[in-house]
Amino acid sequence: MVNVKSNMEIENKYSKEFLVKLYEEMVxxxxxxxxxxxxFNKGMLAGNIHLCIGQEATAVGxxxxxxxxxxxxxxxxxxxxxxxxxxxxxKTMAELFGKATGYCGGKGGSMHIVxxxxxxxxxxxxxxxxxxxxxxxGLASKIKGTDEVTLxxxxxxxxxxxxxxxxxxxxxxxxxxxxxxxxxxxxxVSVDIKSVTNTPNLSVRAVAYDIPxxxxxxxxxxxxxxxxxxxxxxxxxxxxxxxxxxxxxxxxGHYCGDPSSYRPKEYIEEAYQxxxxxxxxxxxxxxxxxEAEMVEIDEAMKKxxxxxxxxxxxxxxxxxxxxxxxxxxxxxxxxxxR
Amino acid sequence: MSKKVSVSAAIRxxxxxxxxxxxxxxxxxxDLGKMGSPFALTLGFLDEFGPERVVETPISELxxxxxxxxxxxxxxxxxxxxxxxxxxxVSLDPVMNQAAKLRYMTGxxxxxxxVIRAPMGAGRRNxxxxxxxxxxxxxxxxxxxxxxxxTAEDAKGLIKASIRxxxxxxxxxxxxxxxxxxxxxEGEYIIPLGEADVKREGKDVTxxxxxxxxxxxxxxxxxxxxxxxxxxxLDLRTLVPLDWEAIKKSVLKTHNVVIVEEGVKRGGFGGxxxxxxxxxxxxxxxxxxxRVAGLNIVSPFSPPLEDANFPQVDDIVGAVKKxxxxxxxxx
Ligand SMILES: Cc1ncc(C[n+]2csc(CCOP(=O)(O)OP(=O)(O)O)c2C)c(N)n1
Ligand SMILES: [Mg+2]
Numbered sequence: 001m002v003n004v005k006s007n008m009e010i011e012n013k014y015s016k017e018f019l020v021k022l023y024e025e026m027v028x029x030x031x032x033x034x035x036x037x038x039x040f041n042k043g044m045l046a047g048n049i050h051l052c053i054g055q056e057a058t059a060v061g062x063x064x065x066x067x068x069x070x071x072x073x074x075x076x077x078x079x080x081x082x083x084x085x086x087x088x089x090x091k092t093m094a095e096l097f098g099k100a101t102g103y104c105g106g107k108g109g110s111m112h113i114v115x116x117x118x119x120x121x122x123x124x125x126x127x128x129x130x131x132x133x134x135x136x137x138g139l140a141s142k143i144k145g146t147d148e149v150t151l152x153x154x155x156x157x158x159x160x161x162x163x164x165x166x167x168x169x170x171x172x173x174x175x176x177x178x179x180x181x182x183x184x185x186x187x188x189v190s191v192d193i194k195s196v197t198n199t200p201n202l203s204v205r206a207v208a209y210d211i212p213x214x215x216x217x218x219x220x221x222x223x224x225x226x227x228x229x230x231x232x233x234x235x236x237x238x239x240x241x242x243x244x245x246x247x248x249x250x251x252x253g254h255y256c257g258d259p260s261s262y263r264p265k266e267y268i269e270e271a272y273q274x275x276x277x278x279x280x281x282x283x284x285x286x287x288x289x290x291e292a293e294m295v296e297i298d299e300a301m302k303k304x305x306x307x308x309x310x311x312x313x314x315x316x317x318x319x320x321x322x323x324x325x326x327x328x329x330x331x332x333x334x335x336x337x338r
Numbered sequence: 339m340s341k342k343v344s345v346s347a348a349i350r351x352x353x354x355x356x357x358x359x360x361x362x363x364x365x366x367x368x369d370l371g372k373m374g375s376p377f378a379l380t381l382g383f384l385d386e387f388g389p390e391r392v393v394e395t396p397i398s399e400l401x402x403x404x405x406x407x408x409x410x411x412x413x414x415x416x417x418x419x420x421x422x423x424x425x426x427x428v429s430l431d432p433v434m435n436q437a438a439k440l441r442y443m444t445g446x447x448x449x450x451x452x453v454i455r456a457p458m459g460a461g462r463r464n465x466x467x468x469x470x471x472x473x474x475x476x477x478x479x480x481x482x483x484x485x486x487x488x489t490a491e492d493a494k495g496l497i498k499a500s501i502r503x504x505x506x507x508x509x510x511x512x513x514x515x516x517x518x519x520x521x522x523x524e525g526e527y528i529i530p531l532g533e534a535d536v537k538r539e540g541k542d543v544t545x546x547x548x549x550x551x552x553x554x555x556x557x558x559x560x561x562x563x564x565x566x567x568x569x570x571x572l573d574l575r576t577l578v579p580l581d582w583e584a585i586k587k588s589v590l591k592t593h594n595v596v597i598v599e600e601g602v603k604r605g606g607f608g609g610x611x612x613x614x615x616x617x618x619x620x621x622x623x624x625x626x627x628x629r630v631a632g633l634n635i636v637s638p639f640s641p642p643l644e645d646a647n648f649p650q651v652d653d654i655v656g657a658v659k660k661x662x663x664x665x666x667x668x669x
Contacts, residue, residue, distance in 0.1 A: 047463030047639065098640030109465045109639030125467035126427065127397045160396035161428070188397055190373035196396035262372040317642045327635050336634045
């Protein structure tokens with residue numbers, strides 16, 4: 001097992017176009033999340049809305065290592081994962097508003113963004129639930145004889161569910177093409193992961209399954225990209241699963257409305273200091289991208305998100321007749337009544 | 339003497355008194371420490387009782403619920419918090435196959451004195467995996483007691499009784515009741531499990547319900563007054579053990595019954611009560627028992643859909659009128 005901590009000093013072997021794309025995607029996600037948070041604070045959104053501000057580099061770096069035909073599973077903190085995989089910001093925003101034009105017709109909301117056509121097998125309200133599902137997707141690739149891989153996002157605390165061990169044991173044994181990506185933001189709601197886990201890192205668990213495991217700087221989009229790319233190639237070649245732990249930070253409360261006074265000051269300071277977008281901006285400036293080019297992207301993203309917001313606000317709520325649709329694929333009508 | 343507190347503060351106070359009274363009582367669950375639980379139910383407990391009695395866990399529901407069963411076998415009295423009752427999905431084995439069955443299967447050798455507390459219910463835009471009312475699931479499993487309080491006073495008295503009970507108790511708190519402020523008596527008191535409470539006396543119809551729907555039923559009763567209908571509202575408070583005598587007494591008085599529950603209608607606990615009334619009190623009924631419940635669907639996220647799913651006051655008023663229209667005593 002290799003345990004590498006990358007930093008921002010990654011050799012630039014990438015095209016300007018690719019680097020700019022990564023930047024744009026991270027800004028898209030942050031702008032989306034910032035808008036969602038504002039809407040919640042104004043009382044326009046309700047429910048459990050978990051923002052991924054601070055974690056954009058994992059969502060983007062990991063997704064960009066995938067092909068369009070690959071799959072992901074996501075979590076309660078899933079907007080970024082889904083947008084990174086190609087989900088449209090307008091339909092995602094509309095889902096947050098519970099509108100008929102949202103990805104799930106308003107029936108799922110923030111914790112359940114899904115676009116099956118994009119290979120998104122679901123955000124999830126149950127911590128850890130995506131881990132066996134991703135494993136099952138890996139099994140399906142194997143049975144079908146295709147080379148699609150499945151990237152499984154979950155948090156540090158999701159790694160402490162029983163599903164983690166059971167799933168990775170099976171995936172390792174049967175060499176399933178799955179990448180288990182732990183977004184370690186150090187917290188499960190208010191609980192410091194170190195207070196409920198006996199090892200300083202979580203990727204060491206890979207040893208127990210005899211699979212590759214790595215810890216990387218999750219706020220360095222290129223480090224995430226490279227680690228995930230390596231694991232994707234490894235899985236696609238039929239070698240089986242890997243664990244990648246991305247160390248990152250949660251800038252906001254656990255969900256909108258959480259004052260998160262339990263977080264030590266040092267955590268917040270470090271989070272801002274190591275902010276992924278800020279650092280990538282510095283990197284880009286040293287690699288032939290100008291300030292003006294980045295400002296242009298920032299403005300374009302603001303415009304896109306404003307339009308997404310307008311789309312969501314102006315969309316209708318689902319018709320009440322939708323209440324009883326889609327519970328079953330067959331015999332729905334009588335089964336929802338009796 | 340009484341004082342005004344929220345339902346969550348009342349439960350907290352009840353647990354606090356039991357923690358002080360009996361050092362075997364411990365709290366187990368996520369975010370119980372610094373945060374004092376998401377709904378502030380264990381606020382201050384860590385400082386006062388220390389980490390050995392306020393066990394803040396990883397997100398390992400299967401592990402920590404099973405651990406509580408094992409500790410209970412050894413004489414500890416764990417109060418386990420599930421952050422939402424929906425998460426019983428990942429920790430059902432220790433509850434259903436262990437805690438519930440062990441007394442019976444060991445020929446009475448084992449006692450499992452534990453409480454599982456969990457918020458339940460819809461109305462907070464939490465979508466399908468965070469909005470269920472699962473009392474019927476628990477009530478279906480012999481060996482478990484099931485408590486669903488509605489008021490602050492009941493919640494405090496019942497949590498204390500649950501902690502002192504020697505069987506596994508599932509204690510379901512409605513999320514939308516936590517902030518409700520109500521009068522409770524000063525000082526210590528206990529409300530025994532298995533005693534229903536008439537929340538409003540009436541003579542024309544009995545509305546049987548529990549948890550948050552008690553308030554909807556009381557509002558419906560007020561509304562029905564305008565039509566000259568005098569409804570009795572019976573709050574079961576505990577589903578297992580069931581206060582059959584209280585049900586019987588009310589039915590013998592009103593001869594008409596509407597059962598109201600928030601959860602899914604099919605397989606809901608209302609069906610069980612209805613069947614028992616049909617079996618034992620058929621001759622007393624002037625009309626068929628009517629149920630008002632959630633649809634047989636997944637709790638939807640979208641606000642207008644969610645509100646149309648669980649019973650509202652109008653639904654209860656309508657059901658009562660329907661029952662009384664059929665009532666032979668009025669024909
Ligand atoms: C089985 C289960 N237990 C508890 C919860 C409540 N809950 C939602 S998110 C969360 C913390 C998750 O922490 P982590 O996996 O690290 O993800 P993060 O929120 O940090 O992104 C908890 C306890 C849940 N949704 N599902
Ligand atoms: Mg975390």
